[in-house]
Amino acid sequence: MSSIEPTNQALILQPRRRLTREARHRQLMDAAWQLIREEGTEALSLGRLAERSDITKPVVYDHFGTRSGLLAALYREFDARQTAIMDAARETSEPTLASKATIIASSYVDCVLAQGREISGIIAALAGSPELERMKRDYEVIFIEKCRAALAPFAGKGTIGLPGLWAMLGAAEALSYAAASGDITAEQAQNELFETIVAMVERSAR
Incomplete structure (x- = not known):
């Protein structure tokens, strides 16, 4: 038994x-x-x-x-999270330049900080593959166009040009990663990005 x-x-x-x-x-x-x-x-x-x-x-x-497929999946997930945070914040924002600039700055920095320093490693790895780099660039273009649409009403008769938008994105990445690495605080990163966005729009309106 x-x-x-x-x-x-x-x-x-x-x-x-x-x-x-x-x-x-x-x-x-x-x-x-x-x-x-x-x-x-x-x-x-x-x-x-x-x-x-x-x-x-x-x-x-x-x-x-492949490993590239895994890296792409990770970046797409990061981008989707960032887009969701920004879109949710935009729905409750006030129709002012300060409000829109605050949302873009805080959403970008907060998403990078929420994901941690690992996202900078993912982005560095993407740069090693032309295919992955193109995918990243496609998502960046979508982000830039979202920002242009949100900020365009405050540019008066002017147009927010692509050079300024790409410069804004470069600043957003650099400031966010500096905050994630502890070189500056999240508040400092958001404030500096906010000033960059407002200055870009005001320059476009002249």
């Missing part, structure tokens, strides 16, 4: 529950962010991600295909 109690035997024989594809994808994305946070972007590979997630390599390859 077996010495194993029926309830314990049932637990032993019960197969491990398989995750849905969506749940597995979420698990892998979370594990990838954590891996980058702890070990840096250089440590990120599909094999390392499989090992960390305690699953086989083919499962990870099925979700992302």
Whole structure:
């Protein structure tokens, strides 16, 4: 007669529950962010991600295909989060230049800080691939156009030119990463970006 109690035997024989594809994808994305946070972007590979997630390599390859595919998925998630934060803030903002500039500045900085220093590693890795760099640039163009649409009513008869918008984006990236690295505070980053945005719009209105 077996010495194993029926309830314990049932637990032993019960197969491990398989995750849905969506749940597995979420698990892998979370594990990838954590891996980058702890070990840096250089440590990120599909094999390392499989090992960390305690699953086989083919499962990870099925979700992302290549390391570039994984990097692209991580950046798209960051961009979607940033867009959602900015869009939600715009819905409740006042129709003033100060309000719109505050939303752009705070949303950008807050999203980078929420993601942590790992996003700078992701962006640096994207620069190593022409295909990924084009993808990043496409998302940047969308962001710039959103900012132009939000700020255009305050430029009078003038037009907010692309050079100023690209300069604004460059400042947003540099200030946000400086804040994420602890070189400046989040408030300093937001205030400086706010001043940059307002100056750009006021210059366009002349």
